[in-house]
Amino acid sequence: MSESEGNSAYGKQQFKRSKSHFTDRVTADGRDGWPVAEGRYRLVVSRACPWASRALVSRRLLGLEEAVSLAVADPIQDDRSWRFTLDPNGRDPVLGIRFLSEAYEARERAHPGGVSVPALVDVPSGKLVTNDYQQITLDFATEWTALHRDGAPDLYPAPLRDEIDQVMAEVYEDVNNGVYRTGFATDQGEYEKACEGVFRRLDLLSERLATRRYLVGDSITEADIRLFTTLVRFDAVYHGHFKCNRRKLTENAVLWAYVRDLYQTPGFGDTVDFDHIKRHYYQVHTGINPTGIVPLGPDLSGWSVPHHREELGGRPFGEGTPPGPVPEHEEVPAPGRP
Known part of the structure; x- marks a missing residue:
């Protein structure tokens, strides 16, 4: 199986979805070293992936389009997983990389768990911040409030x-x-x-x-x-x-x-x-x-x-x-x- 819907594995006995390896959080107080900041992070998604689509919907509803830029990967992967072949010259225009795996490797070489979306990448360093698909949207709703649009709904009251x-x-x-x-x-x-x-x-x-x-x-x-x-x-x-x-x-x-x-x-x-x-x-x-x-x-x-x-x-x-x-x-x- 591809790593399109969170880190996952399947075998003869039972399909199992493994937990995200990179679980740092982007928070208002920056307690994990990643403070909320406009323009600092890039959200990498596939529109094919339901887990990444959560982040797309949340980002739209909360009005975070200007605060968090968006990279959309090709829905068809090769052996290096998610690739930016939808962009000119096959490179993400902000991160300058051809494969999302490059941001993973910049953070931790030989990391376990594959390459999954959604992923938040730190633009200045080019390093992956988190691929925790369960937490990213909750943090968009609760930690990014200073950058929400006027009239943004409370998605996690x-x-x-x-x-x-x-x-x-x-x-x-x-x-x-x-x-x-x-x-x-x-x-x-x-x-x-x-x-x-x-x-x-x-x-x-x-x-x-x-x-x-x-x-x-x-x-x-x-x-x-x-x-x-x-x-x-x-x-x-x-x-x-x-x-x-x-x-x-x-x-x-x-x-x-x-x-x-x-x-x-x-x-x-x-x-x-x-x-x-x-x-x-x-x-x-x-x-x-x-x-x-x-x-x-x-x-x-x-x-x-x-x-x-x-x-x-x-x-x-x-x-x-x-x-x-x-x-x-x-x-x-x-x-x-x-």
Whole structure:
């Protein structure tokens, strides 16, 4: 498996996702040696990767585009992992490197765990700061507040954190990571157990969201971001490629409306590139799809259909406001979005 969705490994017995090796944090007080500072750090992502997509959504909602610059890797990797072949001359124009691995090596040679996104890189030194995909977005929400845009939402409100953490833990185990355990299963029993777990949790989430617009509270939180990045990929890659095919997402009325609601909310759908998503999964995971053929479907037109979730109430941004337009140089080109 590629290192596209956090450090991970799979074998004959069970798919396992290893913890991030570089867990330094960028904080307001700089206690790990990395203080919050405008323009100092570069966020490296793949638009194919659900874990990196969390950081893209959070950065947009909080208005951190000017504070944290963005590097987008090619969705197709080679033996050195994430590469900057989308940029002129195959180099990131800010870091000056061809491969994200160069920033990892600048930080620690012969480091364990592979090269994963999202990654925050220190621009002055060219060194990786962190690849802790679980913590980066929480810190964007809580440590970077001095650089948030006016009207930025509170994505991790203190009074709701215990509930948010519980929901996120369940979603991570059964959905975010569950689709990978399903897709990379190496025997029938392992596959069936993982697949049943995915759909059992999706059914529980459907029940939860039948009467409430968002997962926790009455506005968007980190929990919604983490569920969205898996759901938006479900029919495009997880249903077929990972054999999570008991039902399509479009066959679950509640979850299909919920994910369309988020997709149509500024900061969510405008970060999604279905072309990158499909090409990465189907062309990089050669153990699952040895031909490298990328399917033509599914039809993407349904993402713009009205969802009517506003009838449940709720305020997407709480006391805040929507983010502004996507910076021109960060727009997802057609046909990446419907």
